[in-house]
Structures are given as structure tokens and as C-alpha cells.
Amino acid sequence: MNHLLNTSYSNKLFRSVRDTFSDRIFLGKVVTIALPVSLQNLLNTVTNMIDTIMIGSLGATALAAVGLANKYFFVFGLLVFGICSGSGVLAAQFYGNRDVRNIRKVLGLTVIMATIGAILFMLPGFFAPDVVMRIFTNSTDAQKLGIIYLRIIVFTYWFTAVNVAMTQIMRTVGEAKKPVYTSILAIAVNIFLNYTLIFGHFGAPRLGVAGAAIATLAARIIEFISLLLVISFVRMPGGYDRHAGLDDRGEQYIFRCGLSELTGWSRPFIRSYFSTSIPVICNEFMWGLGTTLYSVAYGRMGDNAVAAVTISSTIEELVMVFWFGLSSATAVILGNELGAGKLSEAEDHAAKFCTICVVMSVLMMGVLLLMRRPLLSLFAVGPEVEDLTLKILGVLIIVFIPKMLNTIIVVGILRSGGDTKWCLFIDTSGVWLVGVPLAFLGALVWHLPVYIVYFLVCIEEIYKSVFGLWRVKRKKWLRNIAIEVDQ
Numbered sequence: 001m002n003h004l005l006n007t008s009y010s011n012k013l014f015r016s017v018r019d020t021f022s023d024r025i026f027l028g029k030v031v032t033i034a035l036p037v038s039l040q041n042l043l044n045t046v047t048n049m050i051d052t053i054m055i056g057s058l059g060a061t062a063l064a065a066v067g068l069a070n071k072y073f074f075v076f077g078l079l080v081f082g083i084c085s086g087s088g089v090l091a092a093q094f095y096g097n098r099d100v101r102n103i104r105k106v107l108g109l110t111v112i113m114a115t116i117g118a119i120l121f122m123l124p125g126f127f128a129p130d131v132v133m134r135i136f137t138n139s140t141d142a143q144k145l146g147i148i149y150l151r152i153i154v155f156t157y158w159f160t161a162v163n164v165a166m167t168q169i170m171r172t173v174g175e176a177k178k179p180v181y182t183s184i185l186a187i188a189v190n191i192f193l194n195y196t197l198i199f200g201h202f203g204a205p206r207l208g209v210a211g212a213a214i215a216t217l218a219a220r221i222i223e224f225i226s227l228l229l230v231i232s233f234v235r236m237p238g239g240y241d242r243h244a245g246l247d248d249r250g251e252q253y254i255f256r257c258g259l260s261e262l263t264g265w266s267r268p269f270i271r272s273y274f275s276t277s278i279p280v281i282c283n284e285f286m287w288g289l290g291t292t293l294y295s296v297a298y299g300r301m302g303d304n305a306v307a308a309v310t311i312s313s314t315i316e317e318l319v320m321v322f323w324f325g326l327s328s329a330t331a332v333i334l335g336n337e338l339g340a341g342k343l344s345e346a347e348d349h350a351a352k353f354c355t356i357c358v359v360m361s362v363l364m365m366g367v368l369l370l371m372r373r374p375l376l377s378l379f380a381v382g383p384e385v386e387d388l389t390l391k392i393l394g395v396l397i398i399v400f401i402p403k404m405l406n407t408i409i410v411v412g413i414l415r416s417g418g419d420t421k422w423c424l425f426i427d428t429s430g431v432w433l434v435g436v437p438l439a440f441l442g443a444l445v446w447h448l449p450v451y452i453v454y455f456l457v458c459i460e461e462i463y464k465s466v467f468g469l470w471r472v473k474r475k476k477w478l479r480n481i482a483i484e485v486d487q
Contacts, residue, residue, distance in 0.1 A: 017355055017359060019352070020352040020355040020356060021356075021359075023352065026349060026352060029329070029333050030326070030329045030333065030353075030356070032174075032176065032329075033171065033174075033176045033325070033328060033329035033332050033333065034322070034325035034326050034328065034329035035325065036176040036177045036179075036180045036325070037171065037176055037324060037325035037328040037329070038321045038322050038324060038325030038326075039180055039321075039325075040167075040179060040180045040183045041317075041320075041321040041324040041325065042318070042321040043180075043183050043184060043187050044183065044187065046187075046318070047187045047190055047191060050191055050194070051066075051190075051194060051212060052067075052310065052311065052314050052379070053378055053379055054194055054195070054198050054199075054212070055198070055209065055212055056307075056311075056379050056381060058198075058208055058209070060303045060304060060307045060381070060382070060385065061139070061141045061142050061145065061303055062145055062208065062209055063307050063310060064137065064139065064142045064299075064303045064306040064307055064310065065133075065137075065141075065142040065143070065144075065145035065146040065149065065209065066145070066146070066149055066209055066212065067306060067307070067309075067310035068133065068136040068137050068142065068146055068295060068299060068306065069132075069133065069136075069146040069149045069150045069153065070153075071136055071292050071295045072121070072125060072132050072136075072150065072292075073121075073153065073157070074288060074291075074292060075121075075285070075288040075289055075292050076117065076118070076121040076157055077160070077288075078284040078285060078287065078288030079117045079121075079281065079284060079285045079288065080114055080117055080118075080160065080161045080164050080165075081164065081284050082277075082280045082281040082282070082283060082284030082285060083110060083113045083114050083117060083161075083165070083277065083280075083281055084110060084114065084164050084165050084167075084168040084169075085168070085280050085284070085331070085411065085415060086273075086276050086277030086278070086279075086280035086281060086415075086420065087106050087107075087109070087110040087113075087165070087168065087169070087273070087277060088168045088169070088171070088172050088331060088332070088335070089276050089277075089280075089331065089335055089415050089416060089418055089420070089481070090102070090106050090272065090273060090276055090277075090481060090482075091103050091106045091107075091168075091169050091172040091173070091335075092172040092331060092332050092334075092335025092336055092339065092416065093335050093336070093338055093339030093480065093481045093482040094106065094339060094482050095172055095173050095174075095335075095336055095339065096335060096336035096337060096338065096339025096340040096482065097339040097340065097480075097482035097483070099482060100252075100254055101261070102269065102482075103169070103172075103173065103254065104254070104255065104257055104261050104262055105261070105262065105263070105264070105265055105269060106169065106273070107165070107166075107169045107255065107262060108259075108261075108262025108263050109263075109265060109273060110165045110168075110169065111162055111165050111166075111262075113277075113281075114161035114162060114164065114165045115158060115161060115162070117161060118157040118158040118160075118161040119158070121154070121157055122154045122155070122157050122158065125150050125151070125153075125154035125157075126150075126151055126154050126155075129146070129147040129150040129151050130143065130147055132146075132150060133146040133147055133150065135296065136292075136295055136296060136299045137299040137300075137306070138299070138300065139299075139303060142303065142306075145208075145209050148208075148209055148210050148213075149209045149210065149212065149213050150213075152210060152213035152214060152217065153213040153216060153217070155217055156213075156216055156217045156220040159217075159220035159221055159223070159224045160220055162224060163220065163223050163224055163227055166179075166227045166228075166231050167179040167227065169231075170230075170231060170234060171328060171332060172332055172335070173234065173254060175234050176328075178230045178231075178234070179227065179230070181226075181230070182223050182226040182227050182230055183223065185222060185223065185226055186219040186220065186222055186223035186226075187219070189215075189218055189219045189222050190215050190216060190218075190219035192215075193211075193214065193215030193218055193219070194211070194212055194215045196211075196215075197210075197211025197212070197214055197215055198211040198212055198215075199211075231255050232253065232255060232256055233253065234253065234254050234255055235252065235253055235254065272481060275418075276418045276420055276481065277420075279420035279421045279423065279424040280415065280420045280423065280424075282424055282428075283420065283423050283424040283427050283428065284427075286424075286427070286428045286431070286432070287427040287428060287431050290428070290431030290432050290435060290436050291431060291435070293436050293439065293440075294435065294436070294439045294457055295309070297439040297440050297442075297443040297444065297453065298443065298450060298453070300443060300444060301443055301450050301453075304382075304384050304385050304388065305388065305450040307381060307385045308385050308388035308389040308392060308450060308451075309392065309450065309454070311376070311379050311381065311385070311389045312389050312392040312393050312396070312454075315368075315372070315375050315376070315389075315393060316393075316396055318375070319364055319367070319368050320404070320407075322360060322364070323357070323360075323404045323407050323408065324407075326353065326356065326357060326360075326407075326408060326412070327407045327408050327411040327412040328411075328412075329353075329412075330350075330353045330408055330411070330412025330413060330416065331411060331412045331415055331416045333349060334346045334349060334350060334353075334412065334413060334416035334417070335416040335417075337349065338416060338417050338478065338479060338480050338481070338482075339480060339481070339482040341480055341483070343478045343480070346416070346417075346478060347475065347478060350413045350472065353408055353412060353413065354405065354408060354409070354413075354472075357404055357405050357407075357408045358401060358405065360404075361400050361401045361404045361405070362401070364400065364404075365397050365400050365401075368393065368396070368397055368400070369397055372390060372393045372394075373390070376389055376390065376393075388449070388450055388451060391449075391451035392450065392451045392454050394451070395451055395454050395455045395458060396458075398455075398458075399455075399458040399461050399462070402461045402462050402464070402465035403458070403461040405465050405468070405469075406426075406461055406464045406465050406468055409465075409468035409469065409471075409472060410423045410426060410427060410464075410468060413472055413477060414468070414471060414472065414477045416477065417476075417477035417478055417479040417481070418477070418479055418481045419471070419476055419477035419479070422471050422476070422477075425467075426464050426467050426468055426471070427464065429463075430460040430461075430463050430464040431460060434459055434460040434463050435457045435459070435460040438453075438456035438457060438459060439453060439456065439457050441456075442456045442457075
């Protein structure tokens with residue numbers, strides 16, 4: 001009997017994989033969005049890794065200081081991602097509903113919300129950086145270097161917020177490639193200035209961690225200017241709008257419009273925007289705050305532990321770039337289909353996204369297992385940090401499938417239909433009821449090694465995947481928000 005059940009399950013799994021990877025039209029849509037987004041994230045991650053390598057050559061304390069200072073940015077970044085992700089849900093559905101007018105209004109409100117978030121984080125980071133650094137570490141040397149870095153890097157926050165807003169909205173209207181070019185330009189500037197200012201090459205002063213912050217600021221400003229130029233040339237295909245006139249060639253520039261077209265929000269629009277976005281913002285902020293507390297726990301375990309976590313996080317980001325692209329493709333494609341009223345098609349494609357995620361996760365586990373030592377050899381660290389990092393990466397391999405599946409389910413499937421309150425429950429309860437308590441128990445009470453604490457933290461991923469899959473099967477996310485706004 002067990003043999004028959006196993007055979008039936010294997011056949012069902014095989015058919016699911018076969019059907020997914022034989023659907024060329026679906027895969028074409030996925031690649032069109034996922035590949036540019038993955039490439040953009042890959043470039044950013046490689047840049048972060050190069051930054052880490054350069055700063056790591058200044059010593060473990062400098063690496064720990066910058067890593068912990070960037071945890072503050074990490075919380076801010078998640079707030080911005082929450083704002084833009086929630087906005088992207090509406091924009092994608094409006095695009096599926098052929099509604100340019102409301103896409104413009106989404107962009108306008110998103111920029112305003114992102115600006116408010118940037119100001120809230122810039123003020124403490126500039127005027128009280130010592131307080132911020134003391135939250136993350138009790139190492140006096142790390143605090144001093146972190147304060148120097150933080151006081152400069154906070155000026156990148158507004159540019160980063162608006163850049164993310166423009167990039168997210170462009171992706172929802174099918175323009176995933178153009179932001180890649182602006183990222184390449186910004187990354188080239190960042191790497192060059194890092195090399196110049198951190199080490200004092202080409203006659204420049206040797207600024208250390210301050211040089212890294214200045215380089216990042218210059219790169220974000222250049223990216224902002226280039227994105228403004230790029231977004232102004234985004235066209236809408238002819239016949240794809242119900243609310244704005246087209247030019248003689250049947251096309252129009254979507255975002256070439258007056259300030260009044262970016263504002264003037266109706267009550268139904270405001271209600272839909274905030275009912276969708278506020279749970280996402282709270283979700284990302286509460287999840288980010290919780291995961292930042294992991295860093296607080298790691299920060300009490302010494303500079304070597306923090307350095308190991310920083311390096312492993314950089315490598316983790318490198319191998320996760322495909323899932324960032326896949327989750328973005330999931331949200332955009334399903335959002336477009338739901339906005340167009342194609343609910344059954346969206347349901348079928350959601351299942352296929354999960355299948356792609358699992359198959360690719362298994363492949364990436366093998367790649368990470370083979371490449372973790374060569375990747376680690378790029379970092380100039382001592383044997384103790386190297387050993388701790390290898391063990392942390394071993395834990396990552398164990399929990400890789402549920403971790404990646406959660407990304408697709410929460411960021412992609414559930415949010416595409418506006419089921420953001422349930423996403424808030426999954427992420428927040430996972431972090432605050434499972435991850436944070438285990439992190440502090442492991443680090444401060446049980447005094448376990450950092451890789452064991454990391455494993456305890458990752459138990460939240462298993463918890464979230466169970467509830468996430470259950471929610472997907474309930475089909476509450478199959479919803480056309482664009483129609484509700486019009487009504």
C-alpha cells in the first residue's frame with residue numbers, strides 16, 4: 001500500500017514538473033521579468049560582496065562596524081520595499097486592467113510614502129548615530145567606525161527610496177530591463193570610488209569606511225538621475241488604456257505627465273492603496289525589525305561571530321538573486337492576470353511558480369555545497385571566521401527549500417491578490433514568536449555557537465512555509481483589486 005502511495009505521489013510530482021517546464025508561453029513571461037530582476041539583484045549583490053571584501057581587508061572590526069551599521073539601513077530598506085511592494089500589487093493589477101491613470105497615481109503616492117520613510121530614518125542616523133550603533137554592538141571600536149560610516153550613508157536613503165519606487169513601478173508595466181542599465185552604471189561608479197576612496201588610490205585620501213559611504217552616496221545620486229531619464233521614455237502599447245488618450249502612433253509615454261496626474265487620489269483609490277499597502281509596510285518593517293534583533297543577538301557574541309554572519313549573508317544574497325527575480329515575476333504576472341479577471345489562469349500559474357521554486361532550490365543547494373569554499377576564499381579572514389562561516393552556510397543549505405518557497409508565496413502569490421494581512425501574520429508571527437526568542441535564548445542564555453543560533457533562527461522558515469502553503473490552497477488571494485477601485 002505504501003509503495004502504491006509513493007508511486008502515485010512520484011507520478012503526480014513528475015507531471016507537475018513536466019507541465020510547468022513544457023509551458024513555453026508561461027516560461028517566456030517568467031524569463032522576461034525574472035531574468036532582468038535577477039541580473040539587477042546579482043549585480044547589486046556582487047557589488048556588496050566586493051564592498052565586503054574591500055572593507056574586510058581593513059580588519060574584522062571594520063567589517064563588523066559596517067555590517068552592523070547597514071543593519072539599520074536593512075530595516076529602512078525593508079520599509080521602502082514594503083511601501084513599493086504594496087504599491088506594485090495595485091500597479092500590476094491596474095496594468096492588467098489597462099488603466100494608465102491609476103498607475104500614475106500609484107507612482108505619485110509611492111514616492112511620497114517612500115520620502116516620508118527616508119526622512120524618519122535619516123534623522124536618527126545623522127543626529128544620534130552613537131545611539132543606533134549601541135543597539136547593535138557593545139564593541140567600542142566597532143561603534144566608533146560605525147558612527148563615521150552611518151553619518152554619511154544616511155544621505156543615500158532618500159535617493160534609494162525613490163530609486164526603488166521608480167524601479168518597482170517600471171517592472172509592473174513590463175519594463176524590467178531598463179532599470180538594469182541604470183544599476184550597471186551605478187555599480188561601476190560605486191566600485192571605482194570604493195577602490196579609490198577606501199584605500200587612497202589615484203591621489204585621493206585614504207578614507208577607510210568613510211570612503212565606502214561616500215562612494216555609495218555618489219552611486220545612488222547617479223542612479224537617481226539616470227532612472228529619471230529612463231522612466232520618462234516608458235511607453236504604453238497602443239489600445240492598452242481606457243483612461244488616457246493615445247498619440248497618433250497609438251502609443252504614449254506613461255509617466256510623462258503633470259503633477260496633478262500623479263496626485264488627485266479618489267477615496268476608493270486611497271482606501272484600496274492603504275488597505276493593500278499598510279499590511280505590507282507593517283509586514284516588512286516588523287519582519288525587518290525582528291531580523292535586526294537577530295543581529296543584536298549576534299553582536300553580543302563577538303566580532304568574529306558578526307563577521308561570519310556578515311560574510312555568509314553576503315553569499316546568501318548572491319545565491320538568492322534568482323528568487324528575488326522569480327518572486328517579482330510572480331507578483332507581476334499574477335497581478336496582471338488577476339487585474340484582467342483571469343482568476344483560473346492565475347491559480348494555475350501560482351502552482352507552476354511553486355514547482356519552479358522547488359526544482360531550482362534543489363539545484364542551487366548543490367551549487368552552494370560545491371561553491372561555498374571557493375566563495376569564502378575571496379574574503380581575507382582568519383581561520384576562526386572561515387570555520388564559522390562554512391558551518392552557517394551548511395545550515396543555510398538544510399533550510400534552503402522552505403526559505404525560498406516562503407519568498408515566492410509571501411512576496412509573489414499572496415500579495416499579487418492583495419492578501420497582505422495574511423502575509424503580515426505569517427512573517428510577523430514567524431519572526432517574533434519563533435525566530436527572535438530562539439535567537440536570544442541561544443546566544444545569551446544557552447551560549448551556543450553562532451551557527452547553532454543561526455539554525456534556531458531558521459526554524460521560523462519551516463513554520464512559515466506550512467502556513468503559507470495552506471493559505472495558497474484556500475484561494476483567498478484570487479481577487480481583482482482593480483475592479484474594486486473602479487467601483
